Amino acid sequence: MNISDIRAADARLAGRKRVTPLLSSPFLDEIAERPVLVKAECLQHTGSFKFRGAWSAISALPEGTGGVLAFSSGNHAQGVAMAARMRGLPAVIVMPADAPRLKLENTAALGAEVVTYDRETEDRDEIGSCLADMRGLSLVKPFDNPDVIAGQGTCGLEIAYQAKEAGVTEATVLTCCGGGGLTSGIALALEADAPGMKVRPVEPEGFDDVCRSLKAGEIRSNPTMAGSICDAIVTPRPGDLTFPIMHRLCGPGLAIPDEDARRAMALAFVRLKLVLEPGGAAALAAALFHGNDLNDGPVICTASGGNVDPGVFRAALDRYPEG
Amino acid sequence: MNISDIRAADARLAGRKRVTPLLSSPFLDEIAERPVLVKAECLQHTGSFKFRGAWSAISALPEGTGGVLAFSSGNHAQGVAMAARMRGLPAVIVMPADAPRLKLENTAALGAEVVTYDRETEDRDEIGSCLADMRGLSLVKPFDNPDVIAGQGTCGLEIAYQAKEAGVTEATVLTCCGGGGLTSGIALALEADAPGMKVRPVEPEGFDDVCRSLKAGEIRSNPTMAGSICDAIVTPRPGDLTFPIMHRLCGPGLAIPDEDARRAMALAFVRLKLVLEPGGAAALAAALFHGNDLNDGPVICTASGGNVDPGVFRAALDRYPEG
Incomplete structure (x- = not known):
């Protein structure tokens, strides 16, 4: 994988993706004691960056493809549903039957057929491969797929361009990191277009598989998947394709407590007028509250998604009514 | 006033304003039963379109100006404070002493000197003109000022360009309307750059001075200023400069109940990941829930501001948790 894959994905995404804005607020700069730029991917179609990778992969499928298949209870599901409909x-x-009702409904409303399974008694992969065989569907993995990584990388091309317009060419780029699709894609894009920028992945404390993998130089897994409010960026382990890219290009990872994500959500509400989900606020939380762990200079954060349950959002505002 | 004033303001604003995105969601299109495009001015500096007019006016002041003066308890205050600091x-x-503490603090934090007065016992205009004379300050009115109108009109230039990119050249453009600065500016811009679009102002029920003025063909006032949650767009009457422009160019006004603004806020949260204040959601409310009063075809709404009290926002989510 290299920058030409990302440029090719960008060409496929032209006129499809939203070019999301790079936002800032003097109030956030003051908290962070440095310039903070926020890449508002929550404004992407379906409320997260996942649409980029989904369209990149689905638009690259050969003619005659019977359709697409994805496993997801979250943002990837909606991104794939919308991209498939566009094509x-x-x-x-394939979603767990106990996924939030709104996510099931939204995915279906975007035109996808939602097949649910029982997490306790059924084998997700078996259901999936059976359906794929029967109907000639192509599997779109959430991150360990070159076209998906290339699609997420288009976010990095935009960051390089927009930051330069804002006069920033050297910066720490903090990414909300799950399996590493967005992080590795952005890192490849910036290597080419903004070599003065260094990408550092941000994860929830206790679910810092990428942090630990980068440190160890080999893939490490999370012991458990449950227990963080940052569910969108909790994955079992980095991908076989994403990890080598991150290992080559990314600085040490950072882990933030859930409480910092909550406060970052409240600050994004008050100061940026953005709705972020906890996992989408992790990078901003690191920029605002973990400056001691960062090099000097400007920070750019991905605000990677906004698909948050209203109750979770209200709780953040209740706790931090002034941000 | 004409389009050349707006283009001149746009040149002054280049590199200063944010080009805010024009967003959409298939879920909103379905509710409205037509394409709905949302101009996210809540993402403008200081959280509302007011920055455009403020910078337009302040950047046009002659060299040697001693400073600027504004009367405002809301969005105009923050826009002027930030624009003045930039210059x-x-x-x-000058703000009422009983204005929300956060608004007083934010305005001060943007570098402005906040002078408070007692609404019951003190004369705001007397305080203002006294200060202006003593210190050589220039008054920046919130809407009835040609440079302010021209600045707000730059939002219209962006709408024309962005809608065309999205394939839309004929549309109803709904504006959240207070004194008419944004509405008249956009109308002038679209007259030149998107003549297939018709601007219609949206106001809160019971505070529909512009609606009634357009109908009467002459300026009408609101009987009272208190009682709507859409406080940002409640003004005593349209301006002497803005009204003739609106009368020449704008279609009939629309009035929406507060409850519709609340639900539009919740839908903007769920579907667009935007934080809107009630007055900034009025145009979206009209697009979604008052389609019977609109011509067929696409609708473009200004989402003009997002400076909402967290309690008011939570109340909207409580009432409409799924939008």
Whole structure:
């Protein structure tokens, strides 16, 4: 994988993706004691960056493809559903039956066929491969797929361009990091277009598989998947494709407590007028509250998604009514 | 006033304003039963379109100006404070002593000197003109000032360009309307750059001075100023400069109940990941819930501001948790 894959994905995404704005607030700069730029990917189609990778992968499928298949209970599901609809392909999304009702409904409303399974008694992969065989569907993985990584990388091309317009060419770029699709894609894009920038992944404390993998120089897994409010960026382990890219290009990872994500959500509400989900606020939390762990100079954070339950959002505002 | 004033303001604003995105969601299109495009001015500096007019006016002041003065308890105050700071001029903002503490603090934090007065016992205009004379300050009115109108009109230039990119050249453009600065500025811009678009102002029910003025063909006032949650767009009457422009160019006004603004806020949260204040959601409310009063075809709404009290926002989410 290299920058030409990302440029090719960018060409496929032209006129499809939203070029999301790079925002800032003097109030956030003051808290962080440095310039903070926020890449508002929550404003991407379906409320997260996932649409980029989904369209990149789905638009690259050969003619005659029978449709697409994805496993996801979250943002990837909606991104794939919308991208498939844009290409006029059927999409089957395999989701756990106990996923939040709104996410099931939204995915279906975007035109996908939602197939649910029982997490306790059924084998997700078996259901998926059975459906794929029967109907000739192509699997779109959430991060360990070159076209998906290339699609997420288009976010990095925009960061390089927009930051330069704002006069910033050297910066720490903090990414909300799950399996590493967004992080590795951005890192590849910045290596080419903004070599003065260094990407550092941000994860929830206790679910810092990428942090630990980068430190160890080999893939480490999370002992458990449950227990963080930052669910969108909790994954079992980094991907086989994403990890080598991150290992080559990314600085040490950072881990933030859930409480910092909550306060970053409240600050994004008050100061940026953005709705962020906890996992989408992790990078901003690191920029605002973990400056001691960062090099001097400006910070750019991805605000990677906004698909938050209203109750979770209200709780953040209740706790931090002034941000 | 004409389009050349707006283009001149746009040149002054280049590199200063944010080009805010024009957003959409298939879920909103479905509710409205038509394409809905949302101009996210809540993402403008200081959280509302007011920065455009403020910088337009302040950047046009002659060299040697001693500073600027504004009367405002809301969005105009913050826009003027930030624009004055950008130009390196002192700003004095005269605000009622009982204005929300956060608004007083934010305005001060943006570098302005906040002078408070007692609404019951003191004369705001007397305080202002006294300060202006003593210190050589220039008054920046919130809407009835040609440079302010021209600045707000730059939002219209962006709408024309961005809508065309999205394939839309004929549309109803709904504006959240207070004194008419944004509405008249956008109308002038679209007359030149998107003549297939018709601007219609949206106001809160019971505070529809512009609606009634347009109908009567002459300026009408609101009987009272208190009682709507859409406080940002409640003004005593349209301006002497803005009204003739609106009368020449704008279609009939619309009035929406507060409850519709609340639900539009919740839908903007769920579907667009935007934080809107009630007055900034009025146009979206009209697009979503008052389609019977609109011509067929796409609708473009200004989402004009996001400076909302967290309690008011939470109340909207409580009432409409799924939008």
